[in-house]
Amino acid sequence: MIVNIDQNQCAGCGICGDICPRHILETIIQNDEKNIIVSPERSHLCLKCGHCVAVCPSSCIMVDGLKSEEFFPFRESGIHSDQLVSLFSQRRSIRRYKNKRISRNIIHQIVEAAQRSPTGTASKSTGVIVVDNPQILAIFSDHVYKLYEDLEKNLKNPIARFIIKRKIGPKMFRTLQDFVMLGMQWYIHWYKQGKSNEILRDCPALMLFHSPIFEPMSAGNCLVSAFHSIMMAQVLGIGTCFNDLIPPACNMVPEIRNLLDLPEDREVYASITMGYSKYRFKQMPQRKLAEFRYIDSFGGGSNR
Numbered sequence: 001m002i003v004n005i006d007q008n009q010c011a012g013c014g015i016c017g018d019i020c021p022r023h024i025l026e027t028i029i030q031n032d033e034k035n036i037i038v039s040p041e042r043s044h045l046c047l048k049c050g051h052c053v054a055v056c057p058s059s060c061i062m063v064d065g066l067k068s069e070e071f072f073p074f075r076e077s078g079i080h081s082d083q084l085v086s087l088f089s090q091r092r093s094i095r096r097y098k099n100k101r102i103s104r105n106i107i108h109q110i111v112e113a114a115q116r117s118p119t120g121t122a123s124k125s126t127g128v129i130v131v132d133n134p135q136i137l138a139i140f141s142d143h144v145y146k147l148y149e150d151l152e153k154n155l156k157n158p159i160a161r162f163i164i165k166r167k168i169g170p171k172m173f174r175t176l177q178d179f180v181m182l183g184m185q186w187y188i189h190w191y192k193q194g195k196s197n198e199i200l201r202d203c204p205a206l207m208l209f210h211s212p213i214f215e216p217m218s219a220g221n222c223l224v225s226a227f228h229s230i231m232m233a234q235v236l237g238i239g240t241c242f243n244d245l246i247p248p249a250c251n252m253v254p255e256i257r258n259l260l261d262l263p264e265d266r267e268v269y270a271s272i273t274m275g276y277s278k279y280r281f282k283q284m285p286q287r288k289l290a291e292f293r294y295i296d297s298f299g300g301g302s303n304r
Contacts, residue, residue: 001038001043001064002024002038002043002044002046002048002063002064002065003024003025003038003043003046003052003061003062003063003064004038004061004062004063004064005025005036005037005038005060005061005062006060006061006062007035007060008060009058009059009060010035010036010058010060011057011058012027012033012034012035012036013034013057013058014027014034014036015055015056015057016036016051016052016055016056016061017036017052019051019052019055020051020052021047021049021051021122022042022045022046022047023039023042024038024039024042024043024045024046024052025037025038025039025052025061026039046063047121047122047123048063048064048065048066048122049122050063050066050070050071050122053066053071054071054074087231087234087235088231089284089287090234090281090284091230091231091234092239092281093240093241093242094239094240094241094273094275094277095201095241095273096201096277096278096279097201097202097203097204097239097273097275097276097277097278098275098276098277098278099202099204100204100275100276101132101204102132102204102205102238102274102275102276104132106236106238107130107132107205107274109232109236110207110229110232110233110236110238110274111128111130111229112232113228113229113231113232114126114128114209114225114226114228114229114232116228117221117224117225117227117228118224119217119221119224120216120217120220120221121215121216121217121221123215123217123221125211125212125215125218125221126209126210126211126221126222126225127209127210127211127266128207128208128209128210128225129207129208129210129260129262129268130205130206130207130208131205131206131208131260132204132205132206134204136259137200137203137206139259140200140206140256140259141191141197141199141200143249143253143255143256143259144199144200144245144246144249144253144256145187145188145191145192145199146253147248147249147252147253148181148184148187148188148199148245148249149188151164151176151181151184152181152184152185152188155176155177155181164176180245183198184245186198187199199243199245199246200243200246200273201241201273203273203274203275204274204275204276205273205274205275206246206271206272206273206274207226207229207271207272207273207274208246208247208250208260208268208270208271209222209223209225209226209268209269209270209271210222210250210262210266210267210268210269211266211267211269212265212266213265213266213267214265218267218269219269219270221269222268222269222270223269223270225270226242226270226271226272229272230242230272233272233274237276238274238275238276239274239275239276239277240272240273240274241272241273242270242271242272243271243272243273244271246268246271247267247268247269247270247271250262250267250268250271251267251268
């Protein structure tokens with residue numbers, strides 16, 4: 001059995017079965033007493049999420065592969081809602097960094113925040129790679145720009161453009177052509193002239209989030225982990241910026257995969273540049289949703 005219950009300690013409350021995503025644990029009545037058992041039909045579906053262990057008031061559940069020392073007592077965060085909203089409001093994407101190295105002690109704290117992020121399948125499959133060596137970042141940049149320079153040339157060729165569109169689909173192709181490459185032609189131009197690095201932004205550290213290709217929630221897991229990281233970085237005074245230009249290069253360019261020692265069965269799904277902001281923001285612009293409403297009737301009526 002993947003899940004084991006100490007029946008001598010179990011109070012038969014049934015909370016574990018109620019909270020289990022796949023109801024591996026279920027309550028049965030035996031001799032007018034409630035007993036919790038592991039469902040023989042669903043035991044193999046256990047995600048090893050640890051919910052049952054974490055919620056059990058009697059601490060009588062054990063799950064194979066989960067050690068008791070991996071669990072710690074729940075504590076209230078002490079963070080008020082207005083404090084959290086303020087943190088979200090003040091966070092800006094930083095695209096100009098000081099020429100100042102981030103200590104690895106700070107990077108470890110940011111990685112710890114990534115480690116605390118939840119996953120869609122309760123897996124521990126998300127990996128993090130940090131590149132903070134200037135020489136390696138320079139080599140990395142050369143390969144990334146080479147990829148986009150070749151892509152720019154291919155998009156000017158009708159046959160190559162047709163093949164690219166078929167491969168990535170019309171939606172992604174439109175984003176590539178009408179958004180990404182409009183700025184990229186200038187990025188390449190400035191990089192070749194030695195004026196600036198508009199992809200890595202001369203960041204002192206690059207953080208990459210990777211996951212197995214066949215992990216059901218790979219992209220989502222990496223994005224959540226990256227979000228945890230940027231918010232921890234904000235608290236620590238480190239600026240960050242999500243960068244969607246970098247993951248495709250990590251996955252498609254053999255030289256970069258070798259540089260990162262990225263296994264064949266894994267891909268990078270999210271990346272953030274990190275560093276101390278070169279400039280200080282004095283004001284916070286308002287951010288708004290395109291829409292917010294409730295559906296209160298079958299006719300689509302709503303209250304805002």
